[in-house]
Amino acid sequence: MEITSDTHSQHISRQFNHELEELKTHLMAMGGLVEKQVQDAVSALLDGDSELAERVVDNDRAVNDMQIKIDDECTRVLARRQPAASDLRLVLAVIRAASDLERIGDEASKIARNAIDLVESNSGSKGFVEVRNISEHVRRMVRDSLTSFARFDTELALEVMQEDDRVDSEYQSAMRSLMTFMMEDARSISPVLGIMWVLRALERIGDHANNLAEYVIYLVKGLDIRHTDPDDLDQDMINSPKT
Template sequence: MDITSGHHSQHISRQFNKELDALKTHLMAMGGLVERQVQDATTALLEGNGHLAEEVCNKDHDVNAMQLQIDDECTQILARRQPAASDLRLVLAVTRAASDMERIGDEANKIARHALSLIDEGYQTNGFIEVRRISQQVRDMLRNALTAFARFDTSLALNVLHTDESVDSEYRSSMRALVTFMMEDARSIGPILNIMWVLRALERIGDHANNLAESVIYLVKGLDIRHTALDELDEKELDS
């Protein structure tokens, strides 16, 4: 059975309904935190803001704690309620999503640490157009994936999947440009290597946002598309 934002299983037990609602609320709160972490990490890098980068590193523990809380709630629901059908898909999708968001938090932490390294070296970071471009794309992906999860919106989730292909292409192009830059100026090798690791972290954030979108489709349609090529997806089936 498909589910939508306006329809989800309702139960005789009001407590079960509250538990499911709390689970979704906590996941969205975690999503909001990791979205802010990604934004702050890239801002810290581009603006050379060491204080902001340190804040991102310090908040990584909060992201981890939220994942542990959500995992515990999912375990309790599975053990006590033994959910079936769409309720079971919701719990499993939330578990997957929390794992991906914890990984996004890790990647944001990596970006912040590379920002601190560049700042300590006194390197000017405000001219990296590759980081600006890709960071904006992956932040949009993450925001849309979270919105799709909140609204049970498979069309928006599918849009995220298509955007991931664009991010991968931009990433490869940026890496080639940076390699060329290092070959032309050996003095830039150290700082550029840091930027390459930042771009890798951003590309991984895009991958995890992609996973979130796949979880939405699984939640709503019951379709596991994790190993399905994008051009094989039937948009009509997802929209029906």
């Protein structure tokens, strides 16, 4: 059964409707916090703002707490309602999405910690162009994946998955460029390694956003497309009008 934005408001039990809507609402709230964590971590690095970076690190606990709360809510729904079909897919998708959001939060915290080290060492701005470019891609992926989840939008989810391939390509190009720079100037090795860790964290954020998009396809269509190349998908089937 394919679901739409109205599917989970048609139960006889109003309380069940409310519980399912609460799951989505709390997931979106967690997503909003995580999205801001990524934005602030990157800004802290590019602007040399160690205080902002420290706040990102401190806020990671709030992200973890939100995941625990969502997991508890999902467990209660599974135990009390024993959902089936699209309702079960929604609960499972929320659990998986919360896990990926928590990991995005972890990656943002890693970026913030590297930002603190780079600011303290006054290492200059080598690699900042690459960080800025890739961060714009992955932040858009996170935002769009959350939007696609909120709207059950499979077309937008596919766009996120296709964007992930571009992020991977830019990441590989950036790493080659930075490796060349380190070989040409040994003094740059330490700060450039820090930037490479930042880029790695950004690439991982893109992977987790891609996972979120895959959960949207699973949620709406009931299709498990993990480990499937977006180019190999039957896009006509995935993007077919909702009924």
